Structure formats: structure tokens, C-alpha cells
Amino acid sequence: MEATAGVSSVEFALLTPVITVMLLGLVDYGLAMFHKMELVSAVRAGSQYALVDNEDTLAGTNTSSIQQAVVDAANISITTGDVTVTVFCECNEIAMASCASSCAGTSRGLATVSATYTFSAFFVSDITMTGSNTVRID
Secondary structure, eight states: OOOOTTHHHHHHHHHHHHHHHHHHHHHHHHHHHHHHHHHHHHHHHHHHHHHHTHHHHHHTOOHHHHHHHHHHHOSSOOOGGGEEEEEEEEETTEEESOTTSOOSSOEEEEEEEEEEEEEOOSSSOOEEEEEEEEEEOO
16 A cells, blocks of 8 residues: 555645735736726726817816816726826927917827826736827817
């Protein structure tokens, strides 16, 4: 008779911590991807707000409203301070200093909505995530 009694218990005891760490790493990765998708989705919501309220966006008078739209759409903890809105114009695909400048060619107004979020994981130090979206607003 072989002395194999308890071998499977020892194998289980040795592999359980390794499998647990791998599983928690997988959970970390999944949560990070979820938070990244939430951030990008919220930025898109802010871009849609800028697109709908395009006259005020070009004038630069609704920046705080766009930031609040991003915060409201996010299911993660971000503040309006984490959101930036940049409005700029292009003339023949070259950035202009001001949207009020005259353009001899094709002019278009654009708005870029960006947000940052710091994700805290179990095994990794804080990860800074960013989401950005640019829309044509005229």
C-alpha cells in the first residue's frame, strides 16, 4: 500500500492561494475595465450635451453645464474638477486662435470633453484613467 493519504489535501493547500490571487487579479482587471467604460460613456454624454447646446458651447458659456452633465452621467465618483471642456475652431483643418476670426475657407467649431478618474485596485497602486471625446458643434 502506497503512502499517498493526504496528498490531495496538501496539493489543494498549496494551490488555493495561487488560484485566489489570480482570481482577485482578474476581478481587479474587470473592475478597471468597467470603470474605464463608465468614464468614456460619461464623457460622451457631456459631448452630446455640448452638441445639443451648440450656440452656448461655441460662446463658451455652458462649460459648467457640460461638466455637470459628465458628472451626472458617471456611475463612478468624479467631480466637475475632473472634467475639462475645450472649445476651438478650425479653418481648413488648421486650428484658429478664436472662433470669431474670419476664415476664407471651411470653418468649423469643435468641442473636446475630457475627464480623469483614479482607480484604486487590490494589487496595483492607483491607476489614472482618462476619457476624451471631440465633437463638431456647428
